[in-house]
Amino acid sequence: MQLKLNNFTKTFGEVTVIDGMDLTVNDGEMMALLGPSGCGKSTTLFTICGIHRMNGGDLHFGDRDVTHLPSQQRNVGVVFQNYALYPHMDIRDNIAFPLKVQKQDSATIKRKVNEIAELVHIPELLDRKPAQLSGGQQQRVALARALVRQPDVLLLDEPLANLDAKLRLEMRSEIRRIQLETGITAILVTHDQVEAMSMCDRIALMRDGKIEQLSEPSEMYNNPANTFVAGFLGNPPISFVNAQVAGGSFTFGDNTVAIAEALKPRVGGEVQLGIRPEHFGPQFGTGVTGKISFVETQGREDLYNVTLNSGGMIRSIQPAGERLKMGDAVSWGVSPEAVLAFDTSGDRL
Amino acid sequence: MTANFRSLPVILLLTIVSLPLVIMYAFTIVDTFTNTEPGSLMPNEFTTEHWRFLWSSDVGRGSVWVSTVNTFIFASTTALIVSGISLTAAYALSRLEFPARRFFLAGIIILHAFPTITLIIAIFLILQLLGLFDTLIGVIMVKTALELPFGIWIMKGFYDTVPWEIEMAGVQDGASRFMVWRKLVLPQVQPGLAALLIFSFLSGWSEFILPLVLAPGSDAQVLSTYLAYFLLDDSLEVDFNLFKSVGLFYAVPVILIYLVFQKKLMNIYGGGSKG
Numbered sequence: 288m289q290l291k292l293n294n295f296t297k298t299f300g301e302v303t304v305i306d307g308m309d310l311t312v313n314d315g316e317m318m319a320l321l322g323p324s325g326c327g328k329s330t331t332l333f334t335i336c337g338i339h340r341m342n343g344g345d346l347h348f349g350d351r352d353v354t355h356l357p358s359q360q361r362n363v364g365v366v367f368q369n370y371a372l373y374p375h376m377d378i379r380d381n382i383a384f385p386l387k388v389q390k391q392d393s394a395t396i397k398r399k400v401n402e403i404a405e406l407v408h409i410p411e412l413l414d415r416k417p418a419q420l421s422g423g424q425q426q427r428v429a430l431a432r433a434l435v436r437q438p439d440v441l442l443l444d445e446p447l448a449n450l451d452a453k454l455r456l457e458m459r460s461e462i463r464r465i466q467l468e469t470g471i472t473a474i475l476v477t478h479d480q481v482e483a484m485s486m487c488d489r490i491a492l493m494r495d496g497k498i499e500q501l502s503e504p505s506e507m508y509n510n511p512a513n514t515f516v517a518g519f520l521g522n523p524p525i526s527f528v529n530a531q532v533a534g535g536s537f538t539f540g541d542n543t544v545a546i547a548e549a550l551k552p553r554v555g556g557e558v559q560l561g562i563r564p565e566h567f568g569p570q571f572g573t574g575v576t577g578k579i580s581f582v583e584t585q586g587r588e589d590l591y592n593v594t595l596n597s598g599g600m601i602r603s604i605q606p607a608g609e610r611l612k613m614g615d616a617v618s619w620g621v622s623p624e625a626v627l628a629f630d631t632s633g634d635r636l
Numbered sequence: 637m638t639a640n641f642r643s644l645p646v647i648l649l650l651t652i653v654s655l656p657l658v659i660m661y662a663f664t665i666v667d668t669f670t671n672t673e674p675g676s677l678m679p680n681e682f683t684t685e686h687w688r689f690l691w692s693s694d695v696g697r698g699s700v701w702v703s704t705v706n707t708f709i710f711a712s713t714t715a716l717i718v719s720g721i722s723l724t725a726a727y728a729l730s731r732l733e734f735p736a737r738r739f740f741l742a743g744i745i746i747l748h749a750f751p752t753i754t755l756i757i758a759i760f761l762i763l764q765l766l767g768l769f770d771t772l773i774g775v776i777m778v779k780t781a782l783e784l785p786f787g788i789w790i791m792k793g794f795y796d797t798v799p800w801e802i803e804m805a806g807v808q809d810g811a812s813r814f815m816v817w818r819k820l821v822l823p824q825v826q827p828g829l830a831a832l833l834i835f836s837f838l839s840g841w842s843e844f845i846l847p848l849v850l851a852p853g854s855d856a857q858v859l860s861t862y863l864a865y866f867l868l869d870d871s872l873e874v875d876f877n878l879f880k881s882v883g884l885f886y887a888v889p890v891i892l893i894y895l896v897f898q899k900k901l902m903n904i905y906g907g908g909s910k911g
């Protein structure tokens with residue numbers, strides 16, 4: 288079911304946390320709300336499920352206006368960061384709780400609980416108590432409980448934050464699998480760009496209560512609207528240098544980088560260049576000189592920080608090979624097509 | 637084995653330190669069943685005469701059985717009312733936004749620390765006015781009122797430890813606030829409730845000042861005032877072994893409750909302190 292948030296405003300006392308936000312999540316889509324801590328992701332999520340009241344704007348599920356409906360009448364499934372399982376009930380009762388509230392008959396409840404347990408792969412855990420489960424298993428139970436009464440939308444608030452690295456990888460694909468299998472419209476709140484990029488159809492990147500950019504993961508990575516977006520996505524992160532446009536190339540100090548044809552008409556004077564680590568290295572020729580100031584091997588790849596002779600630093604990531612040492616002087620090139628140019632206020636040119 | 641050896645000195649020390657207490661308790665029990673020659677330490681004859689207050693009516697003031705029933709009613713009624721009100725009031729204070737919430741919270745802390753004995757004159761006057769002086773109902777009401785701040789504070793501590801996400805999850809699952817409270821929150825403060833029930837029952841059982849001042853007659857008398865009568869009334873020749881027997885009779889339920897429920901009572905110190 289499509290979810291449409293219109294001109295949504297939320298204030299806590301004097302503080303405006305969200306100001307006039309528009310957001311549409313299409314039917315069956317998984318949308319990431321991505322952004323640094325405190326930018327208003329959870330606030331948005333809790334408003335959609337009815338825990339917070341809106342100070343302005345409206346919210347529609349499909350054609351239904353739910354702006355003023357209490358949580359109980361919204362039919363939203365929520366998975367909380369700490370799972371919020373009911374500790375005194377066994378897993379079966381936890382999952383059955385939403386159905387018992389609706390007073391469905393026990394045969395139906397039993398069937399639905401078994402079905403959903405099958406879907407999230409926990410049929411053997413139904414008789415345990417939450418305290419007897421691992422983090423990943425609790426997560427699956429929370430998902431099952433949120434999904435069992437077939438909600439219109441599924442909301443997930445930092446669902447992977449409490450898991451260790453290996454489980455996180457596993458649950459990432461599990462959550463996506465379950466979302467695709469049920470075809471439910473979902474919103475995933477996270478501050479982790481990798482989660483957002485790997486799990487979701489589209490990403491809404493937020494800063495200070497505003498959506499900076501809303502697009503598909505690859506589009507957002509390759510085509511960021513401003514320096515904030517460019518800097519938020521990518522690991523290791525993008526490097527920025529200040530440059531001048533002179534004679535068909537960007538120059539900074541004694542370094543030059545050619546300007547791609549498509550970019551030429553749009554740039555002039557002072558610019559900020561964003562260079563991703565995979566677009567800087569010996570395979571792109573020469574033109575940028577500096578000293579290696581940091582080396583980190585990640586097994587398959589080596590990560591270098593190159594401090595430019597003119598000041599500033601650019602990161603480079605390269606396939607593991609003959610290892611350069613700290614202090615080595617290098618003269619590497621930058622892929623002109625991949626350079627991102629921003630004006631001095633940070634907007635993309 | 638080695639662990640036992642290492643703790644041996646500690647056990648020895650504790651034994652020596654607590655020996656006087658143990659001997660005193662032992663003698664109290666022995667004394668109630670025996671007679672001892674004046675000046676002697678060792679008892680010389682077995683007797684049940686110190687327990688005669690249980691069956692003969694000419695000992696003490698009023699019947700011990702009436703007092704026992706009164707004490708029981710007094711303690712259990714206070715415990716039930718205190719627990720019932722604390723259960724709901726503490727939830728409101730812990731979770732709900734309502735006008736003057738801060739004022740109530742501050743009031744509870746102050747009342748909790750207030751030396752209640754200073755209120756006794758005022759309470760006496762009010763009870764007289766209401767016609768509840770020297771009645772069990774009057775003392776129950778006063779005891780309940782004085783015990784409530786403690787109960788509410790303890791229960792609030794327990795409610796505060798229940799994650800609010802659990803309540804929100806319940807609301808999302810479609811349950812009303814009341815149902816969430818009953819089905820999801822109450823089971824989690826249940827240890828606190830049990831502890832509070834026992835605790836306020838024991839507190840009622842051992843209450844002395846309030847019945848002494850507010851229900852001085854023999855009809856509404858409880859065991860503590862029944863016991864005190866043996867000391868206060870100077871027309872009676874003080875029979876210390878009789879006094880010890882009544883004391884033991886009075887203390888046995890308390891000891892039993894402690895033995896049976898000590899685990900549950902510990903909760904009050906564990907969970908409540910978080911408040």
Ligand SMILES: Nc1ncnc2c1ncn2[C@@H]1O[C@H](COP(=O)(O)OP(=O)(O)O)[C@@H](O)[C@H]1O
Pocket residue numbers: 299304322323324325326327328329330331
């Ligand atoms: N109940 C509240 N009362 C006051 N301020 C709040 C409340 N909830 C959140 N905030 C503020 O709103 C901002 C956004 O919070 P939140 O939505 O939780 O951020 P996040 O993106 O990390 O989930 C923060 O500055 C936070 O301090």
Ligand SMILES: [Mg+2]
Pocket residue numbers: 328329330
């Ligand atoms: Mg948050």
